[in-house]
Amino acid sequence: MNKSIKNKVFIAVAVLVLAALAMYLYNEFLAPEGVAGTKSVSIEILINEKNIAETFNYKTEHEFLYELMKENEEELGASFREYDFGVMLVGLMDYMADESRNEFFHISINGEDAMEGLQQIVINDGDRYTFELKKW
Structure with a gap:
């Protein structure tokens, strides 16, 4: 050579x-490291255009929010899209966020804006996750 x-x-x-x-x-x-053990959490979904305001309560062993949502995908009417950088939530309650209208699902945890995506959000006991359809 x-x-x-x-x-x-x-x-x-x-x-x-x-x-x-x-x-x-x-x-x-x-x-991020997940938290082991059983946790009680709630998921709130707000889609004002469709007058949707639903809250779901779960007891889970999952450590990350995406895992919980994937398990309850049908009940939540959730749709996900995979990208190179991870998974993005594109639909809830069978409503698809319309990219042409600049819609997206904003995530907040206990009233604070989420700083990570679904796959990195650690589930903690008592947390409330709010998904609100917004425009940017």
């Missing part, structure tokens, strides 16, 4: 090792 090919192979292997290390460090130190 000539020197140029050896350098390219070395660089490729080094990039793979660094990527694996970065993934490990993220999962070990930065990724």
Whole structure:
């Protein structure tokens, strides 16, 4: 093998090792950790245009909100769309947010705006998750 090919192979292997290390460090130190055990939570859905104001109460062992919503997808009338960056909620109560009208489902936790997406929101006992159809 000539020197140029050896350098390219070395660089490729080094990039793979660094990527694996970065993934490990993220999962070990930065990724949100779920809370084990049974938790009681509520999910409130507000779609003013359709006069929908529903509250669902759940007892769950799930650690992340997406898992709970996926399990109750039919009852919530939930629809999800997968992207490279994760899963996005696009429908609730069988109402699909209309992208052409700049609609989206805003998420708040105990009255505070959520700072993560569904897959990263940790379920804590007593939390109230509100999904309100809004426009941006």
